[in-house]
Amino acid sequence: MTTLMLAVALFLLANLVLALIVAARGPTPADRMLMALLIGTTGTGILVLLAQTMHLPALVDVALVLALLAAIGGIAFARRAWQVVEGKHD
Amino acid sequence: MIEWLSMALLLVGAFFFFAGTVGLLRFPDVYSRLHALAKADNLGLGCVLFGLALQAESLAAALKLLLIWPLVMAASASIGFAIARRAHRLGIAPWRKGGQ
Numbered sequence: 001m002t003t004l005m006l007a008v009a010l011f012l013l014a015n016l017v018l019a020l021i022v023a024a025r026g027p028t029p030a031d032r033m034l035m036a037l038l039i040g041t042t043g044t045g046i047l048v049l050l051a052q053t054m055h056l057p058a059l060v061d062v063a064l065v066l067a068l069l070a071a072i073g074g075i076a077f078a079r080r081a082w083q084v085v086e087g088k089h090d
Numbered sequence: 091m092i093e094w095l096s097m098a099l100l101l102v103g104a105f106f107f108f109a110g111t112v113g114l115l116r117f118p119d120v121y122s123r124l125h126a127l128a129k130a131d132n133l134g135l136g137c138v139l140f141g142l143a144l145q146a147e148s149l150a151a152a153l154k155l156l157l158i159w160p161l162v163m164a165a166s167a168s169i170g171f172a173i174a175r176r177a178h179r180l181g182i183a184p185w186r187k188g189g190q
Contacts, residue, residue, distance in 0.1 A: 001145070004097055008104045008138070015111045022114050028182065030120045030173055034127050037169060038114060041131050041162065042107060045138045048155065052142050057151065064158055071165030078172035082180070 002053050009049040012042050033077045040070025092144050099141030106134035119185040120177045124170045131166035135159065 016039055023035040044063045051059035106129055113126025139159050146152035 001093065001097070004100060005142075008100050011104050012107055015107055019111050019114060028120060028177070030177055031123060033173070034114060034120075034123050037166075038110065038127055038130060041127075041135055041166075044158065044162065045103070045107065045135050048139060048142055048158070052145070060151075060154055060158075064161070067158055067162050067165065071161075071169065074165070074169035075172055078169065078176045082173075082176055 005049050005053045009046050009053075012046050012049075016042050029077075029082055033074065033082070037070055037074050040066055040073070044070075096141040096144040099137045099144070103134050103137030103139075103141060106130060106137060110134060120182060121174055121184050124174055128166050128170055132163055135162055 019035050019038050019042075023032045044067045047059050047063035047066065051057060051063070110126050110128075110130025113129065114123050117123045117126055136159050139155050143152040143155040146155060
């Protein structure tokens, strides 16, 4: 069971590496922000899995904080930071 | 029995995270990418959290794990709305089949 959980955590980490491509090529700033939000969610999943396998319950609190920060970051981006469209959207 | 259920939920969650990542890579515009991100947020994380809560040591630990899920769902719903509205205001046209 522990092996499976660690394998799933590693798989999620590989997903994040894949998602970095989106950040590199995304035509609008929103695409890059979506990647940051995905990192927040996937990071939450990885932390929760690690909390269970490593018997560190404090990591669940870290996961909660990460989820909350991703939410605040997304709202701040949409309301304040994203003012002009850089580059053409195809 | 609970072991198998938890294992299956973890695998389903991993699948939805993968689907969200692939959608973020392949979908053509911001609006459809928001849709892909919501899959990873709601279903992927939800299934992983349910799978882990099934094998938590105490009820309190399981409830704490399950508490993350409504938070992430509410956050992803409001973020999706805010970003889509902003993109619409900035004049980004939704993607149409066969080009503009």
